[in-house]
Amino acid sequence: MDTQCAIVRMPSAIAKVSRPPSNRLVAPLDRRFGERIRLGVLTEEISPELIDEVVELTGCGERRRRLMPARAVVYFVLALCLFSSADSAGPPGYRSVLRTLTEKLRHLPGLCVQRLPTSSALTRARQRLGDKPLQALFERRCGTLATPLTPGTFAFGLRLVAWDGTALDVPDTPANAAEFGFTGKDSVNQSGHPQVRLMALTECGTHALVDAAFDAVAKFSEHKLARRLLASLRPDMLLLADRNFAGHQLWGLARATGAHLAWRIKKNLVFVPLRVLSDGSYLSIMRTPAENIRHGQARAAGRTLAEPPQGHLVRIIEYTVTVRPQAGPPRTETFRLVTSLLDHRLAPAHQLATAYHQRWEIENGFAELKNRLRGAGFILRSKAPELVCQEIYALLTVYQALCALQTRTAEHGGTDPDRISFTVTVQVARLAVAAQAAADAITLAAAHREITTELLAALLPPRRNRQCQRIKKPSKNTFEVRKRDQPRTPSNVRYTLKVTKHPT
Known part of the structure; x- marks a missing residue:
């Protein structure tokens, strides 16, 4: 993550003072914000104890203390799937999702203020974790x-x-x-x-x-x-x-x-x-x-x-x-x-x-x-087969946790689970991640009651008899279709602008 400058300079007191804080700041275990990452209202289904159990069972725990321990990386991958369609333009970036998970944690009293890992560091963390912990987590849920x-x-x-x-x-x-x-x-x-x-x-x-x-x-x-x-x-x-x-x-x-x-x-x-x-x-x-x-x-x-x-x-x-x-x-x-x-x-x-x-x-x-x-028309973000498997298991686990939240809400309200809006459930689950990041047990219990009330207030009407034709409106495409074996034209060009002189 750290870069080295090509120009070698003598160390000085000014350089030590002006140097930005390192990403590799070592903090006690109880003071690292990575140990406090949760998934909001879905933490009831995907608890830290369960994640620690599957990480230990699959032998994928970290060998040295890191800013993002294995448990935090699992929560991070789950959050990638939860927030996949949060932006209509495409899935949000790594640091955007991690910032949502940790924004309140990084400024709590007693926790070290640490910089977020870079996107490449988060990719390497996913590679170290592999897909086995997420597979075991889905099998448990x-x-x-x-x-x-x-x-x-x-x-x-x-x-x-x-x-x-x-x-x-x-x-x-x-x-x-x-x-x-x-x-x-x-x-x-x-x-x-x-x-x-x-x-x-x-x-x-x-x-x-x-x-x-x-x-x-x-x-x-x-x-x-x-x-x-x-x-x-x-x-x-x-x-x-x-x-x-x-x-x-x-x-x-x-x-x-x-x-x-x-x-x-x-x-x-x-x-x-x-x-x-x-x-x-x-x-x-x-x-x-x-x-x-x-x-x-x-x-x-x-x-x-x-x-x-x-x-x-x-x-x-x-x-x-x-x-x-x-x-x-x-x-x-x-x-x-x-x-x-x-x-x-x-x-x-x-x-x-x-x-x-x-x-x-x-x-x-x-x-x-x-x-x-996931988002209509979106594709998965992982570019390597092992990370694709990891992402799919995470997507299935998050979906199962959302279904469990819907079912508990329906039982509490004495209604059919079909009437609990899945779209509203996803929205409140996303909002709860940031809102409940630094909450205590009493605040979490109150937040869960509020979410249940909100979901029951947005009930869908009873299921009606409907039909939907399997047709799709074609989009107008005036561009040439690129074949897979056709090489992509380089996008870097040089522009030359010449002003035409008007004749007098």
Whole structure:
């Protein structure tokens, strides 16, 4: 961090007096402001003791006393994600975020007044920390949040959960491009940035992250990443999924966990009815891939196989949904569900179709994570693969802490967590970081009550039936599109200005 001057001078008393304070000022442990950094109202979910535990568990503690100890660096990385969309122009800089964390701490009586580390020093601190402490921290914080009394969380005595995938853009550096890759098979349809595929298992009623897995978008599909989430499924869960996940092998692996399943299936999948039930649904067999080939060949040849097919016994529910908007003609869409809930008396078809509508809550959760917390159109800031993983784990941990704050507020107010505004929750959490930096326990308790009151005062209206077309208004672009293999033109130029003399 210190720079050396090229001109060597004799030491003098004046030079000693006028020399600015060094960043490496050594202060006692209890007098360094780095030991006092917290994350405002989210500290209740991400406590200093928990961070110290995961730092020690992963062996990433500092070997010598630093201005920014490992605990402070963890809080700093979490704050980077909390304040990611605080500025509409782009994510705030390192020193801006650290200044918010420490502005009040650095001027407290009894604490040494120390200069903020430089951006390069903070980058090196992140590199020393690595991604393991943030991964361990997320694994400690992820999980369900709702109770059986939480509205919209249980159906048929089972906790409603859903899984799905999304993609996160990362900076286009050679290291990120080599590690994560791009979507698209050719240069025309290739994504503009390297991407990380994120697969999440969420609790529908609270949007809490039960578990998550991510990896290179070019190497791992949603099906592969879904296998990493199987260990988090429980027998008291009903897993909802979109139509791209239905398959014999993944279905069997998910059912082996004891969880019940309700997945949408494509229209072209053939399920032969074995027995039609009184509610209109029917029992069938989800055949193995080999059985599908055998039955397809027999059907093409006009033959009927006498032996029963091999596979999973399932129940098929078919229904239509008619949408009547205020403007425009009505629209009807057909749905087909495959479920492991075979008893139509315990799980009637109409109620199961209504419960499947909660699968869209994971889409709302992705919108909160990517648009309202990270920032719409923003990319992650890390330019090295290890720091990308560190940042994603920090982003997921902060999001989980915000969901926990919403759930606690909803329980206190006796309302549905859906009515707690995520945007307002992010705003008050950001304001609380600076306001509660130097607060004592009594002040913190009062601040938490004020935040709860503020969130309950900004309740959203009850959830309405809505529709949103998957369309995007194209932007007008008059510039040439730069290809990835096209070298960038140097931006440094020399201007020459010559005044034209007007003829007399």
